[in-house]
Amino acid sequence: MLINRGKVLDKVFKTSGFSLTELSKRVGYDRTTVYRHFAKPDLDFSILIKYGKALNHDFTVEFPELVSYFSEIKEPINAYTTxxxxxxxxxxxxxxxxxxxxxxxxxxxxxxxxxxxxx
The missing domain is CATH 1.20.5 (Single alpha-helices involved in coiled-coils or other helix-helix interfaces)
Structure with missing residues (x-):
């Protein structure tokens, strides 16, 4: 059974404490695009990773298959610091x-x- 990635993203966002405006600025999408991402059950992993960085959340907990995606893109998971x-x-x-x-x-x-x- 596939997990709805958009719903998981929406749930993580709602517990993050960020406003929708702040999240949209952090990921570089407009608010309507963010809403569409929440509604998309097969949200692309690259987009989910971008939200994970913005929300400081590791989506590999919900989606273990995401780990193999990281090895494909050859980018360190925690390479970004503030x-x-x-x-x-x-x-x-x-x-x-x-x-x-x-x-x-x-x-x-x-x-x-x-x-x-x-x-």
Whole structure:
């Protein structure tokens, strides 16, 4: 007997504490699409995974066959983490500094190449 994936998603959503507007923003679907997903008994696993990440819920409990789906897409299940604003700003600065250092090295190589070609 197949479990209605849309109904399971709806049940998890109702116990999540999120509003429908917040959920729709987190998954990137409009509200009407979210309602259609709740009504879809054969909701695609890729969509269910997206909701699982947004709701911080592991749907492999309800759908053990989802584990084999993860191995097919070769994406770590818990690869996504949330950051505080301070952590995000710190990481941004690290990447900005690295970019500036690489840009300076690149410019130095271009100048060196230009001087060699002038001689």
């Amino acid at each position: 950051h505080t604003l301070a952590e995000a700003l710190k990481e941004r600065d690290i990447w900005k500094d690295k970019y500036i250092r690489l840009l300076e090295k690149h410019n130095a190589l271009i100048l060196k190449s230009y001087k060699i070609n002038e001689d």
